[in-house]
Amino acid sequence: MAKPSKKYWEGRSAQRELESQVIADKYLAQMDVKLREAQREILKEIESFYGRYAVDNKVSIQDAKKYLTAKEMKDFKNVDLKRFREMSLSGNPEYDQFLNSISYRSRISRLEAVNAHIEITMMELYGGMNGLQEYANTGLAEIYQNSYHKSLYDIARGGKDISIVGLTDDRMKEVLSYNWSGREFSDRIWDHQSGALQTIRKEMERSFVSGRSIQQTSKSIMDATDVTRSRVEALVRTEASFFNNQASKDSYDDADIDEYEILSTLDLRTSEICREQDGKRYKTKDFKPGTNAPPFHVRCRSTTIPWFDESEYTDGEQRQSMDGLVDSQTYEEWYGKNVTGSESNENKEKMIQNRFGDIGQMKKYQDAKVEGAPKSLVAFQNLKYNDEEKYEQLMKAYRKRKK
Numbered sequence: 001m002a003k004p005s006k007k008y009w010e011g012r013s014a015q016r017e018l019e020s021q022v023i024a025d026k027y028l029a030q031m032d033v034k035l036r037e038a039q040r041e042i043l044k045e046i047e048s049f050y051g052r053y054a055v056d057n058k059v060s061i062q063d064a065k066k067y068l069t070a071k072e073m074k075d076f077k078n079v080d081l082k083r084f085r086e087m088s089l090s091g092n093p094e095y096d097q098f099l100n101s102i103s104y105r106s107r108i109s110r111l112e113a114v115n116a117h118i119e120i121t122m123m124e125l126y127g128g129m130n131g132l133q134e135y136a137n138t139g140l141a142e143i144y145q146n147s148y149h150k151s152l153y154d155i156a157r158g159g160k161d162i163s164i165v166g167l168t169d170d171r172m173k174e175v176l177s178y179n180w181s182g183r184e185f186s187d188r189i190w191d192h193q194s195g196a197l198q199t200i201r202k203e204m205e206r207s208f209v210s211g212r213s214i215q216q217t218s219k220s221i222m223d224a225t226d227v228t229r230s231r232v233e234a235l236v237r238t239e240a241s242f243f244n245n246q247a248s249k250d251s252y253d254d255a256d257i258d259e260y261e262i263l264s265t266l267d268l269r270t271s272e273i274c275r276e277q278d279g280k281r282y283k284t285k286d287f288k289p290g291t292n293a294p295p296f297h298v299r300c301r302s303t304t305i306p307w308f309d310e311s312e313y314t315d316g317e318q319r320q321s322m323d324g325l326v327d328s329q330t331y332e333e334w335y336g337k338n339v340t341g342s343e344s345n346e347n348k349e350k351m352i353q354n355r356f357g358d359i360g361q362m363k364k365y366q367d368a369k370v371e372g373a374p375k376s377l378v379a380f381q382n383l384k385y386n387d388e389e390k391y392e393q394l395m396k397a398y399r400k401r402k403k
Contacts, residue, residue, distance in 0.1 A: 009305040012154040013248070013263050017303045019150075020143045020244035024236055027139030031132050031232065038125040039225045042200070043218050045117045050214040053110060061208040064111040076113055077103060084120050089128050098123070115204070119197055126193040133189050136236055137176060140185065140243045144175055147247035155255045155306065162255045178246065180289040185239055192235060196228040234298050241295040241302075248304050249293065252284045259307040260284055262294070274302045281307050358384065370397045 053059050068076060081103055089095040102108070102116055126132045145167055156162055167175075177184055183191075203224050207217040252260055264270055264278035273296045282292045289295060294302040355377070362380040365373035372394060374380040384391050 006305075008158070009154075010263055012151075013303040013305045016147050016150060016244055016248065017241075017301060019146055020240045021237070023139055023143050023146065024240040027135045028233055028236055030130075031135050031236070032229065034125055034130065034132060034135070035225065035229050035232070038121050039222065041121050042118050042221060042225070045114060045121070046204075046217060046221060047214060049110070049114045050217070054214065057213045058211045059208050060211065061205070064208040065109050067107045067109050068113060072113075073108065076108065080113075080117070087120070087124055087128060089124055092127065095123055095127075111204070111208070115201055118200055118204075122193055122197050122200075126189060132232060133186060136185070136189060136239070139236070140239055141172055141176060143240050144172070144243040144247045147244045148251055151248045151251035152255065155251060155257070160255050160257075175243070175246070178242075180242055180246070188235060189232075192228070192231055195231075196225070199224045199227070238295050238298050238300065241300045242289055245289065245294045245304060249284065249287045252306055255306075257306045258284055260287070260293075260304040261307045262292075262302060263305050264302045269301075271297055271300070273297060274300065277302065355381075365394060365398055368398055368401050370394060370401055372397070 050057070050059060053063055055063070067073075081099060084099055098119070108116075124131065148167065152162060179187075181188070200221060203220045204217070206212070207220065212220070249260070259281055262274075262277040262280050262282075264274040270278075274294075277292075277296060280292075287293045293304060294300050296302060358381055359377060361384075362374060362377060365380075366375070374383055383394065
């Protein structure tokens with residue numbers, strides 16, 4: 001059998017990365033439903049809190065810190081705590097400890113009570129039945145299994161004589177406990193829960209201190225939970241990259257492939273570190289994610305391919321890029337030929353790299369009600385990067401309004 005071309009390996013690697021993100025999409029959609037449900041539950045709790053204690057649609061920090069009345073305390077313990085104990089997390093030591101610490105209290109403030117409802121909601125969201133951790137673990141296991149078996153299959157099709165073995169439960173448990181970034185995935189997702197809860201608590205307290213209305217408080221909580229959704233997605237996509245690439249590495253080990261090559265995506269979104277790593281070769285035994293193997297950063301799209309003697313297949317080879325098939329080359333070679341010197345492509349790259357900063361600038365002009373301020377990011381970036389004269393006029397109008 002003829003040795004497969006480099007184009008073959010690049011195509012298979014790109015397919016594995018695409019499949020891993022499709023699987024991630026499937027589970028992220030389910031996780032998004034859970035996040036939205038939790039968001040609605042938290043907002044409902046806040047609306048109920050304002051309904052009971054608000055004066056002129058506001059709750060002061062002094063009123064929020066008042067203790068529950070005897071009747072409210074009785075209802076909290078006999079109704080709320082009973083409902084909490086019937087949730088799917090019941091039996092979890094951390095969860096039971098939290099409930100016990102509340103039930104033993106003789107007095108609880110209004111703010112502590114609403115925070116308890118929110119904390120229970122967040123704990124159930126992350127760790128309960130069909131919670132974020134369960135969905136994420138199932139999805140990451142599916143990504144690893146898919147990539148591992150198909151990588152071995154690709155290698156076998158390439159003429160390598162290997163025996164393909166099944167993945168045992170013990171091996172999958174070991175895989176899911178990898179702590180490539182210094183901590184296991186389960187620890188990192190629980191950190192997300194803790195951070196999200198802390199942010200919501202701070203927003204609640206700010207609302208009471210500054211006298212926000214129910215509408216303003218609800219908006220601040222929605223913004224905070226939307227950030228949580230974004231962070232969860234970034235974490236899952238980064239982990240999807242890790243498990244996809246780890247599966248490739250394990251297939252190299254099982255197929256006795258000694259070296260691998262970094263394969264970065266040839267487009268304007270490619271990070272600096274992935275540009276530098278593209279085409280570099282490393283020993284499989286030295287594989288270390290974040291150092292000489294993907295993921296190199298959050299949402300990394302780089303992958304690896306098994307390395308063989310390039311002289312056997314590089315002549316006339318091509319690889320995929322945002323411009324279609326191009327001659328086999330490193331990212332830097334492609335960038336020099338296709339981006340440097342092209343004002344259109346250089347501006348496109350700036351739009352991608354400066355996206356988040358540009359969103360902030362656009363909102364600044366919109367909030368100042370500057371006449372002619374673009375209403376969409378696409379319109380704002382087209383103005384900023386493609387019409388220097390009009391963008392200068394916009395900045396002058398902004399400075400004039402701020403005086």
